[in-house]
Structure formats: structure tokens, C-alpha cells
Amino acid sequence: MLTAVVLFLIATPVAAQEPAPAPDRPLPDAAQEARAQALFDDIRCVVCQHEAIADSPAGIAADMRGLVREQIAAGRSDKQVRDDLVRRYGDFVLFTPPLRGGTWLLWFGPLAALGAAGAGLWFASRRRPTGTEPLSAAEEADLARILADQAVRPDPDAKPSDH
Template identity: 60%
Template structure:
């Protein structure tokens, strides 16, 4: 029985997901502060709405470890960001660069405002103009025509059962 329990325990450990190594800050406080600043500018590729500083995802921990390794190796912030962009694409940055791939991301809000303004302006221009008041001659002609008509019942034909 013990042997069976040992085999089951070993099998479970073999298939279990390894625990993520805890975040270990860099020994140099200046480097750690730089790494922390980068963490806030880098998007978690799993959570997508959180920075890797705030994300509990395993990939975010891996990305934090990678950033710390790069900072410790003496790479600049732009080199570190460029490496992450090569690996994960422009989406990994909360402030992606202005290029052909991100053109709609940067200009899209302005285009939406311009299109909405154009539609609003067109709609307002197409509104019918108010009718001009009748002249005295038109008023007289209208009175004459109304006088010639037979007296109409004011009730609606749908009112009667």
C-alpha cells in the first residue's frame, strides 16, 4: 500500500505545475527602481489590462525576471523595451511607438471625433428650414378655400364602434 501511495505522489508531482519563483528584487536600489518603473510601462500579455507590476500571472513574473536580468546586465530602458516588443509585439507597451502598425491606435480617436462631427454637421444642415409666414394675399386665398369646403365632422371615423 505504501508503494502505491508513493507512486501516486510521484506521478502527481510529475504532472503538477511548477511553482513560480518568487520575485527577487535587485540588490542595487537604483537598478530595482528602474526595473519597477519599467514594470509599470509593460502590459501583461495574459491579463492585457494590467501592467506586469500588478499582474499575478506566471508570464508576468517571467517578464519581471527578464526585465530585472536585462537591467542588471546594463541594458538601457529602450533596449529592454525593444527586446520585449520583438518577442511580444507593440501591444506589450502601454505607450506603443507611432508607426504604420499602430497608426489606427494613435489616430483612431481623432478620426472618430472627425467622422462624428461631420455626421452631426451634415444632419444639422439637412434640417428643413422653417416655413415663411403667409402673405396677406395667401391668407385671403386660404380663408376663401376653407369657406368653400363643406363643414367636416371633427370626430375621427375610428371613434365610432
Template identity: 65%
Template sequence: MRRRLLFALVAGVMLTAQAEPPAAPDRPLADPAQEARAQVLFEDIRCVVCQHEAIADSPAGVAGDMRAWVREQVAAGQTDQQIRDELVRRYGDYVLFTPPFRAETLLLWLVPFLIAGGAAAGLLVWARRRRAPEPEPLSDEEAARLAELTAAARIGRDPAAPAPHAEP
């Protein structure tokens, strides 16, 4: 029992030691126009911890630091492009949700189209291979029976067939 308790205690300490501290509360800029610019930038910058969220929505401490840094740069008079360029220099093109179109980021832009084109080509090949097979030729017995039936149809109704509207 003591071992289990000790193990649980050590595991809990290790998990809390690895957890990231919460972000400090944001302090908006005094100028509403600058704050609006910063908010627009927040939506285009990816959190380097969460990687699927913008820093505007991320609760990670790093995202809070990035928001504070962006606000400082906006207040210092940096342009949006200068702020993006500095973030790309620090973290790489992946930090932006819309990375620039150039030779290094060509794969980021073309891979979705290549995947869609490959899927369409695969479906086309699959559909062509899936065509119905050619029917086998009739045997001599089947051909004779078909000839009887078509001759009977030209003459009249088949006596073996039930009446179409027979009353019980």
C-alpha cells in the first residue's frame, strides 16, 4: 500500500513539474487603434506550444508572452510586417497561419492540392477498374429457350405464365 501511495505521489509531482505555468493576465494597450492592430496580429500567429491555436485563443504561458511582445512592438511603432518578420526569424515560417509563398514554403502551399489531386486520380482509376464484366455468351440450351420465349411473345402470351390481373 505504501509503495502505491509513494508511486502516486511521485507521479503527481512529476506531472505538475512538467505543466506549463498559466499565462499572466493580458494588459491591453491604451490606444484602441493599436490594440485592434494587435488583436488582428494575434489571430494570424500560431502558438508554438499548442500549434493548432492562435495566440489569441491559447491559454499557454508562451502565448501570453508572445501577446505581450506583440503589444510592445505595436506600441513601439513597428509595422505588422516587421512584427511578422521578427516572429518568422525567431520561430520559422510555421509560426504564421498564412506563411509567405516562396521556395522554402512551397510544400506548405502545394501539399493540400497534391493530396486532393492524388485522391481524385486514385478514385478515377478505381472507378475505371470497377466496370461491370462482359456477360458470358449464352449456352446452346439458353439460346434455344430464349428463341422459344421470343417466338411465344410475338404470337401471344405464354400459357405457363399466370394471368396479370387474376382475381382470387
């Protein structure tokens, strides 16, 4: 009985995995397939997010490759294919999103952050260090007394070889 339970627990994660996508079917026209392959490199997998659909093993990437091939076979231009994917998944699906109001942060955010950090460092370096006032005569006397007490006080952990 224990063996059956252990085997069930081992097999459960395997059964819960996503099934492998169907193999890709290239377009019969070599020029159309070349266009599709070029588009695959410009389109981000919405599951993996750091991979193009050309490299992604995810099932949704295989579906997206099929969709791109269908649209190219139907005679749509590359721009129309990209526009349809943006309509479905948003600007994030493109590795190079278009420059418009909603994507300004994507394009110029890193540059603005770098500029703000540089300005902060420049202002911090321009700040004048604050000077310290010299000690008064009473403070000098207190300091001398403290230092003299410490020099005379023996260290309880000291060994004869430390003197």
C-alpha cells in the first residue's frame, strides 16, 4: 500500500505538466517561411517573457507561431501580423514596442533613471563636508584624563607576552 502511495505521489507532477505542443509545420513557400522565421525572432513569448517564440518550448509559443504562419499564408503583411498580435497580447509581445504615449516609459525610463542617479551622485559629491569645532580647554582636559586612565588600566584578558 505504501509503495502505491509513493508511486502516486511521484507520478502526479508528471501528469500535471503541460502536454508537448504539436510539431511546427513550416509553410510550403520558402519566402513565406523566411518571413515567418524573421517575425518569430521579433515576437516575445507571453509565458517565458525573455524568449522569442522561435526559441520557446511553451505551448502558447507554438500556437503563436501557427497564428503567424496562418496570417502570412493568408497574404497579410508583417505590419498587419504584428498589429494583430499587439491587439491580442498588448505591446509587451514585441521585443521592440512602438514609440507612442503608452510606451514612453519603456523607451526612456531606463535613461531617465540613469540620469537621475547621475544627478544624485553629482549633487552628493558637490556637498561641502561639515567642519568640526576644536575642543574647548575643559574638553581637552577630560579627554586627556580618559586617555591616561585607559593607559594605566590593565587589560584583564592580557597575557604576560602581550605587554
